[in-house]
Amino acid sequence: MSLFGRSLEDGDRLEVAGAVVRLKVHNRARRVSLRLDRTRREIIATAPSLRRLPEAAAFARDRAAWIADRLAELPDAEAVAPGVVITLFGQPCRLEASDKPARLHPATGEAPACITARGEGAAFANAVIRVVRREALRVFTERTAFHCGRLGVKLPSVTIMDARARWGSCRPGLPGKPAAIRYSWRLALAPFEVADYVAAHECAHLLELNHGPRFWAHVKALVGDERPHRAWLRAEGARLHAFGR
Known part of the structure; x- marks a missing residue:
């Protein structure tokens, strides 16, 4: 005892x-x-x-x-409410109340992008997060296809997760199991270059199941020096996880 x-x-x-x-x-x-x-x-x-x-x-x-x-x-939990301005892949995006289903409105001219959603409190926040998740899936699917094309590997399935321990994961293809990459949707709140580094990182694992010199050579060929992006995630990762908590 x-x-x-x-x-x-x-x-x-x-x-x-x-x-x-x-x-x-x-x-x-x-x-x-x-x-x-x-x-x-x-x-x-x-x-x-x-x-x-x-x-x-x-x-x-x-x-x-x-x-x-x-x-x-630790950073305080970030409110998800009308009037709040978040960043979506590095671009400002205003949250606004609406009586219609949640959606993302792209930036037009001088007007920044915005997400409109209905409901109050948790209902509003959950609707906004669903939109952010959809945008994360769209962008990461595009960037995964781009990096896989440069690496000469087959495009894996791409899904979104909310893991706290990692920003992405890669499962190389096996007999009967196609390759699959998962990304944290919270990376949509990071600068585009940081999120794209994670995409390159996971795609490089399709060729190298390790973090050896050849792996990092693939990453550098895709996005250049990865160290600033890794440092950003170490410094700001807790803030991304505070969003919507």
Whole structure:
């Protein structure tokens, strides 16, 4: 038994200083440690073994002030309401109320793009998100086709997801299973160049199932220096995940 009244398991969750603390066993870890997962907005308490999970949990309790400080650094949830201006693949897009089904109106002349949707509160927000997801699927389907054409590989199926742990995933083709790429719809809120880097990254995995030199050579051939885009995602990823939360 632990000091928390029961045996702790890998993946258990606690609450400390208003934050979710997830316990994790990592056999390669040398010591108990804490880190902030900005995407999931939770604290990871890592222990080298299952036996030391109670120590990791106690360490998290002792570091409540540190946890509170890290939470304060996270961006607030971004409102999805009429009058808010978001960015859609790097371009401003105003959210407006309407009595008609939700849709995206492209920019015309000096007028920026806008998304109109009906409903209030969560109903309005969900309608807007559905439009953003549709636009994400459209753009990523186009960019995947473009990059696959340059790489000389067959176009995989393209779908949209809302994973918190990754921006994209690639499943190369296998007998009876065609290749498939999935993208986080939240990348639609990033600059176009950043989203396009993720598309190039996943397409390069159709040729190289690793992150070795040949893989990065394919990525660079498609989008140039990828480091600024990776840095942008590290710095701003939490803000994208705060949208609509």
